Amino acid sequence: MPGSGRAVGQADEAKRAAPAWARRSTLVLLIAVLALAVFGTTTQTWMSVTVDPNQVGQAGAAQEAIEVQGSKAATAVTALALVALAGGLAAAIAGRIARWIIAAIIVLASAGIVAAAATVLADPLAAAQGSIAAATGVTGSQAQVAVTAFPTLAVVAACLLALAALLIIPAGRHWKTRTKYDAPGAAGSTPATGPVDEIDSWDRLSRGDDPT
Secondary structure, eight states, X not given: OHHHHHHHHHHHHXXXXXXXXXXXHHHHHHHHHHHHHHHHHHTSEEEEEEEOHHHHHHHHHTSOOEEEEHHHHOHHHHHHHHHHHHHHHHHTTOOHHHHHHHHHHHHHHHXXXXXXXXXXXXXXXXXXXXXXXXXXXXXXXXEEEEEOSHHHHHHHHHHHHHHHHHHHXXXXXXXXXXXXXXXXXXXXXXXXXXXXXXXXHHHHHHTTOOOO
């Protein structure tokens, strides 16, 4: 149908005019990388704790410095990073309203990551008390705590993650969302001649089109 072909042509032209940062695959990949970066920091040592041998006794004094991973110093960071990762992947197939909700969830998760990591940076000894108690059997002991760069990296990655989530809203204007209720004429129209990313290829395969 001429009308359907004209509508598809206009949509393809708008997509070709979209900037590189607004491409769906680019933005989803960016969010996934940042979320995984935050998650990766929690597997590393956030603090190195040296306890006072006068408080922990012989057993504790014989121990080397206690290495505290981010997953133990700030347990919420791991979970929130996974939430952000799932949200970024879901945004690839979500509709317009769902993308707004997903963007808000990722921003809130990022804020939670920043808050949890900032708490560790503000009072590292309090954050390390659980690990100290597990290692020495003594609670409330004094210790020297050396903080590594990973809590700061988590904060930076979370801030960038929030910015990337906010980009979903303007970038989503360039994303086409197909459903099973689309007009048959639009699905059977001439394929777009512009660049096709991986997600668009999957969309076309699901409609029975050949993206190649």
